[in-house]
Amino acid sequence: GQNIDQPTEMTATEGAIVQINCTYQTSGFNGLFWYQQHAGEAPTFLSYNVLDGLEEKGRFSSFLSRSKGYSYLLLKELQMKDSASYLCAVWGNDYKLSFGAGTTVTVRA
Amino acid sequence: GAVVSQHPSRVICKSGTSVKIECRSLDFQATTMFWYRQFPKQSLMLMATSNEGSKATYEQGVEKDKFLINHASLTLSTLTVTSAHPEDSSFYICSASSPGAGNTEAFFGQGTRLTVV
Numbered sequence: 001g002q003n004i005d006q007p008t009e010m011t012a013t014e015g016a017i018v019q020i021n022c023t024y025q026t027s028g029f030n031g032l033f034w035y036q037q038h039a040g041e042a043p044t045f046l047s048y049n050v051l052d053g054l055e056e057k058g059r060f061s062s063f064l065s066r067s068k069g070y071s072y073l074l075l076k077e078l079q080m081k082d083s084a085s086y087l088c089a090v091w092g093n094d095y096k097l098s099f100g101a102g103t104t105v106t107v108r109a
Numbered sequence: 110g111a112v113v114s115q116h117p118s119r120v121i122c123k124s125g126t127s128v129k130i131e132c133r134s135l136d137f138q139a140t141t142m143f144w145y146r147q148f149p150k151q152s153l154m155l156m157a158t159s160n161e162g163s164k165a166t167y168e169q170g171v172e173k174d175k176f177l178i179n180h181a182s183l184t185l186s187t188l189t190v191t192s193a194h195p196e197d198s199s200f201y202i203c204s205a206s207s208p209g210a211g212n213t214e215a216f217f218g219q220g221t222r223l224t225v226v
Contacts, residue, residue, distance in 0.1 A: 033215070035217075040200075040220075040222070041219070041220065042115075042202050042217040042218060042219050042220040043153070043202075043217050044217075045216075087152065087153070089153075091215075094158070095141065095206060095215075096143070096155060096158060097143065097153075097155070097204070097215055098155070099152040099153045099154075100152060101151065101152040102151075102152050
């Protein structure tokens with residue numbers, strides 16, 4: 001079975017940094033994704049990690065440790081538009097994506 | 110990036126009727142498409158895996174006779190919710206990928222908000 005855990009909610013101030021942690025226990029591993037999802041919309045791709053280490057892409061960075069079954073998404077210089085749900089998803093066997101419950105990030109002025 | 114188009118974006122239907130949702134990959138051939146369902150404030154739950162030219166594989170607890178999936182070509186998969194009931198009201202999302210072709214991303218359609226009244 002798949003078990004993917006991430007915090008339910010986080011709140012931060014505009015301009016600040018927020019780190020969303022994700023731990024996983026899955027059958028098979030072909031990579032870990034982070035998606036952003038605004039209410040009522042489909043998820044949009046943020047990052048993909050398959051090797052250990054940090055991947056930086058503008059204001060967003062994602063880290064992976066396969067031995068620890070752990071990843072985080074780092075959001076820097078937070079903007080109001082970053083208020084959304086952030087989904088951690090693992091690409092397991094047969095390339096099926098298993099999603100965590102999502103972390104709702106609220107950015108306050 | 111690749112584009113996946115899902116239609117319709119919203120549909121309201123009467124209880125007992127059937128609804129068809131289409132998922133198209135517009136600029137790549139998708140050997141595999143996935144159908145997800147998302148209830149309010151919950152995560153995406155995989156319903157089934159649709160493979161071109163073969164029967165769909167359903168996740169445990171998903172009724173294959175109620176949620177009919179057809180993947181007739183490399184660019185189109187359809188999900189038909191048969192005899193819909195209010196409890197089927199949800200956000201349905203498809204995704205498409207072509208594993209093995211150097212594609213490390215699953216592309217999502219825009220989603221379909223189904224309301225059964």
